[in-house]
Amino acid sequence: MRLRTNSSLRRRATCSGQIIAESxxxxxxxxxxxxLLVFSTYMGTNYIRTAMAARHAAWMKGAQGxxxxxxxxxxxxxxxxxxxxxxxxxxxxxxxxxxxTTGDRATYGNxxxxxxLARVTFGVADTNSLNKFPFDLLKGSLPFVPSPLLDKGxxxxxxxxxDEVSNTWTSWADALSGIWNSLTSAVSSFF
Amino acid sequence: xxxxTAIPDPSATVPQDDTHPRMVTHGNVMNxxxxxxxxxxxxxxxxxxxxxxxRGSMMLLAAMMVFVATIFAVIAFDTNQAIYNRIIAQNAVDxxxxxxxxxxxxxxxxxxxxxxxxYDVDIAAAVAExxxxxxxxxxxxxxxAENIPYIGVVAKAIRPFTCIACDLLPxxxxxxxxxxxxxxxxxxxxxxxxxxxxFANANVCAKGSGADPLLSSVLDAVSSILSKLGLSVxxxxxxxxxxxxxxxxxxxxxxxxxxxxxxxYVEKKDTDDLPWDFPSWVGEAGDIAGQIGCSDxxxxxxxxxxxSAGWDSDKWGWDDQYYFGNPGFMTWIAGKKKYNEILGxxxxxxxxxxxxxGEVDYMLGQRNVRMYWDSVTSSGxxxxxxxxxxxxxxxxxxxxxxxxxDVNAAGKLIKVYFSSSTxxxxxxxxx
Numbered sequence: 349m350r351l352r353t354n355s356s357l358r359r360r361a362t363c364s365g366q367i368i369a370e371s372x373x374x375x376x377x378x379x380x381x382x383x384l385l386v387f388s389t390y391m392g393t394n395y396i397r398t399a400m401a402a403r404h405a406a407w408m409k410g411a412q413g414x415x416x417x418x419x420x421x422x423x424x425x426x427x428x429x430x431x432x433x434x435x436x437x438x439x440x441x442x443x444x445x446x447x448x449t450t451g452d453r454a455t456y457g458n459x460x461x462x463x464x465l466a467r468v469t470f471g472v473a474d475t476n477s478l479n480k481f482p483f484d485l486l487k488g489s490l491p492f493v494p495s496p497l498l499d500k501g502x503x504x505x506x507x508x509x510x511d512e513v514s515n516t517w518t519s520w521a522d523a524l525s526g527i528w529n530s531l532t533s534a535v536s537s538f539f
Numbered sequence: 540x541x542x543x544t545a546i547p548d549p550s551a552t553v554p555q556d557d558t559h560p561r562m563v564t565h566g567n568v569m570n571x572x573x574x575x576x577x578x579x580x581x582x583x584x585x586x587x588x589x590x591x592x593x594r595g596s597m598m599l600l601a602a603m604m605v606f607v608a609t610i611f612a613v614i615a616f617d618t619n620q621a622i623y624n625r626i627i628a629q630n631a632v633d634x635x636x637x638x639x640x641x642x643x644x645x646x647x648x649x650x651x652x653x654x655x656x657x658y659d660v661d662i663a664a665a666v667a668e669x670x671x672x673x674x675x676x677x678x679x680x681x682x683x684a685e686n687i688p689y690i691g692v693v694a695k696a697i698r699p700f701t702c703i704a705c706d707l708l709p710x711x712x713x714x715x716x717x718x719x720x721x722x723x724x725x726x727x728x729x730x731x732x733x734x735x736x737x738f739a740n741a742n743v744c745a746k747g748s749g750a751d752p753l754l755s756s757v758l759d760a761v762s763s764i765l766s767k768l769g770l771s772v773x774x775x776x777x778x779x780x781x782x783x784x785x786x787x788x789x790x791x792x793x794x795x796x797x798x799x800x801x802x803x804y805v806e807k808k809d810t811d812d813l814p815w816d817f818p819s820w821v822g823e824a825g826d827i828a829g830q831i832g833c834s835d836x837x838x839x840x841x842x843x844x845x846x847s848a849g850w851d852s853d854k855w856g857w858d859d860q861y862y863f864g865n866p867g868f869m870t871w872i873a874g875k876k877k878y879n880e881i882l883g884x885x886x887x888x889x890x891x892x893x894x895x896x897g898e899v900d901y902m903l904g905q906r907n908v909r910m911y912w913d914s915v916t917s918s919g920x921x922x923x924x925x926x927x928x929x930x931x932x933x934x935x936x937x938x939x940x941x942x943x944x945d946v947n948a949a950g951k952l953i954k955v956y957f958s959s960s961t962x963x964x965x966x967x968x969x970x
Contacts, residue, residue, distance in 0.1 A: 363594045370594075374601025381605045385612040392619030399623055403630040403748070410637075440747040442739055445790040451747040463638065463744055506623075508630050509747025511638035511740060517645045518946045520652060526645070 391504050394426065394470045398506035401425040405434050406466035409459070410510030421468060432470050439463030439509045441537020451507035461529045462512025471503030621924045624875040628929040631750035632873035633952055635741035635793035639801070640933035640950025642740055643866040646733030646803050647948040650862045650940045653726050657719075657861060658943040661814035664715040668817065668856075671711055672825025674704035678832025702836035705829045709842040712822050712857075713850030719859055723807075726862050734801035738794075745793035745873045753794055754786035756874030759926030763877065793873035796930075805864035805940050815859045815942070822855025865939030865948075870956055874928040930955045 404424065405416040415436060422429040437456035440449060440463075451465050459465075517523035678701045684694035750756075758779045765775065795801055810816060829838040846852050932955045937948040 366594045367597055370597035370601070374597050374604075377601050378604050378608070381608045381612075385608050385615070388612050389615045389619070392616055395619060396623050396626060399626045399630065403626075403633075406634070406748075440743050442743060445739075445742055445746060445792075451749065463740070463747065465747055506627070507747070507749065508634065509744045510634050511641050511744055513637050513641045513950055516641060516949050517648045517652075518948075523645075523649055523652060 391471065395504040395506070397425045398468045398470050398504055399508075401432070401434070401468040401470075402466050402506040402508040403510075405436075405468060406464055406508040406510035409436060409464040409466060410462060411513045413514045416466075426470060431472070432468060435467045435469075437465040437467070438533075439465045439511075442534050443537035443539070451509055452505070460533070461526070462515070463509050464512065465507055465509050467505055467507040469503055469505040617924055620878070621927075624878070624924060625927045625929070627749040628756075628873060628875045628927040629931070631745040631748040632793060632871050632929040632931040634744040634748045635750075635873055636869060636871040636931035636933035637950055637952050638744040639737040639741040639795070639869055639871065640935050640952075642733060642737035642950075643801075643803060643869075644935045644937070644948040644950045646729055646736075647805070647866060647935060647937075647940050648946045649729050650726055650803070650805060651938075651944070651946045651948070653722060653729075654861050654863075654940065655943055655946070657722055657859070658814060660718055661715065661817070661857070661859060664711055664718075664857075665814050665817050668708060668711045668715075668825070669821055671704050671708035672821050672828070674701040675708055675825040675828035675832060675838075677701045678705050678836075679828045680832075682832045698832070699836060702829075702833035702838065705825065705833045706836065706838050706841040708822065708825045708829055708838075709845040709850065709852065712855055713845040713848065715817075715857055716850055716854075717848075719857065723860070730803050730805060730862065733803050737801055741871065742790070742792045742794075746790075749875075750792040750873040751876045752787045752789060753791045753873060754789055755784075756876050756926055757872075757928065758782070758786065759877040760874060760928045763925045793871050796870045796872055800867055800869040803864070803866050805862045805866075807860040808863045808942075809858070809860050810942070815857075815861060817856040817858075819854070819856035826852075826855065861942055863940050863942065866935045868932055868934040868953060868956055870930055870932045872928060872930055874926060877926040878924040932956050 401416075401421045401424070405421065408414055408416045416434060418432045418434055419429070421432050421434055426432055435456035436459040437453060438458060438460040440451065452467065453465070456465065456467055515522055515526060517526050678698055681694040681698040681701060685691040685698070687694070745753075762775060762779050826842070829842075842852065932953050934951055934953045935948050936951050938945050940948075
């Protein structure tokens with residue numbers, strides 16, 4: 349028995365297959381670009397927020413003598429929680445005016461007696477210890493992307509320095525220790 | 540044999556054979572050759588198919604969409620960076636102004652602490668010198684009483700002790716004078732050094748907060764403002780660009796608009812009130828009495844010793860000065876420099892609207908041309924992150940430096956003022 353073929357089912361010599369393939373590639377490319385756009389604007393917004401958060405953290409340390417916690421900064425400045433890191437360190441000294449040193453030092457800690465540096469980092473600062481954001485797939489490494497570069501792309505940070513404005517030397521003890529600290533700090537900043 | 544000159548027969552059917560002699564007639568040679576080539580290469584069919592061929596169109600569309608999205612991403616990034624720089628400039632200048640106010644407050648508090656110490660020492664010296672002078676006078680009385688029976692025995696027993704107290708009279712006066720001569724230079728040094736400390740610490744804080752070198756920032760800002768106002772100064776940009784690099788070496792990241800506002804507005808004050816002024820007659824009377832009543836108990840020797848140490852025996856008592864006053868407010872300036880847009884897309888000339896597309900080197904000269912030159916904006920800085928200048932004012936609050944009282948000066952950020960004549964008003968913030 350000879351089957352009758354429907355003319356509409358016959359294979360037509362069109363480009364539809366290639367168009368579908370191109371569309372798949374194009375949509376994937378556009379999606380990738382769109383994700384990059386959204387991610388970059390998202391991180392750009394948070395970049396601005398880190399500047400405000402760093403200022404507030406530094407101000408709190410200098411003006412009130414208290415350190416803002418990451419939970420507080422999350423609540424005050426960021427929409428996403430658990431991705432913020434705040435570090436305190438000793439501020440730049442006189443000697444640093446003549447060097448290329450910035451507030452973005454490699455190591456923070458031992459804030460001393462002021463001025464204080466506060467550095468706020470938002471995002472994944474260390475992919476090796478990643479446990480949340482943004483995708484678990486990012487845990488690990490990407491081809492041709494060394495870990496520091498990946499860390500740099502997944503996090504934004506800002507820093508701010510504030511003097512110890514809460515200590516205006518209202519007693520002899522504060523004044524004498526402050527003068528001593530200032531002298532030693534000034535000398536050490538040159539060496 | 541066919542020849543090129545054969546007479547064609549109109550009724551004959553022309554065979555489709557390229558060897559037919561009629562195909563090589565000179566009128567159809569070119570057409571026939573073209574047909575032959577098209578037939579061999581299939582160009583006719585391909586050209587016909589090209590009209591309906593949609594292959595590659597999606598890739599082209601996707602590439603265009605990706606390009607547009609990338610441009611938006613770059614614009615968004617540059618906008619974020621511009622806002623970021625503005626915030627950093629404000630952070631830096633606020634930190635600088637607050638730091639400067641802190642050091643002014645510390646200077647005031649140190650002066651107040653030393654005033655208080657000066658006050659307390661003068662009180663103690665006044666009481667001690669009065670007691671010593673009284674002891675000297677008592678010594679005279681006791682020395683006279685030594686000649687009175689019965690009473691003289693007691694007087695003789697007491698007088699050594701009163702003379703010991705009397706001997707301290709020049710010591711106390713000399714010590715007070717020495718203290719004053721040491722204290723006042725220290726206070727003067729505080730007054731002189733505080734502005735430099737305020738300036739240096741403010742600059743350190745500005746740099747630590749991310750400010751750029753101030754001079755080049757201001758230069759960029761002036762350039763931007765002139766451009767926005769449509770004012771073009773011939774050669775300004777080239778001169779500014781040339782010296783901007785050199786200015787980066789000047790380690791100034793923030794500065795007060797009025798340099799004189801850095802100083803402490805304190806001055807020495809003279810008064811006739813105790814304990815700053817202690818009358819000389821007390822010491823002079825005690826001195827005369829001591830020379831009479833305690834001459835045999837070493838008073839002249841003690842006085843000579845104190846004199847040899849630098850004390851002026853002709854100046855009994857004291858008429859001291861102290862520092863009083865308060866600092867004024869300061870308005871600081873700091874900024875961020877102008878930056879080129881990300882990826883240098885502004886250098887792509889084909890993004891540069893407003894230029895003549897007929898230029899031969901249109902696609903070749905891709906360097907040193909900014910995006911949207913003279914088209915989107917007259918400034919030519921559409922995607923250049925502009926320079927930002929931020930201002931902040933600070934004020935030292937608390938009790939001014941007074942003769943004796945609380946030590947409570949503290950710095951505080953306040954509204955931006957430009958001069959005392961506009962105090963109480965926010966005049967202008969440009970950033």
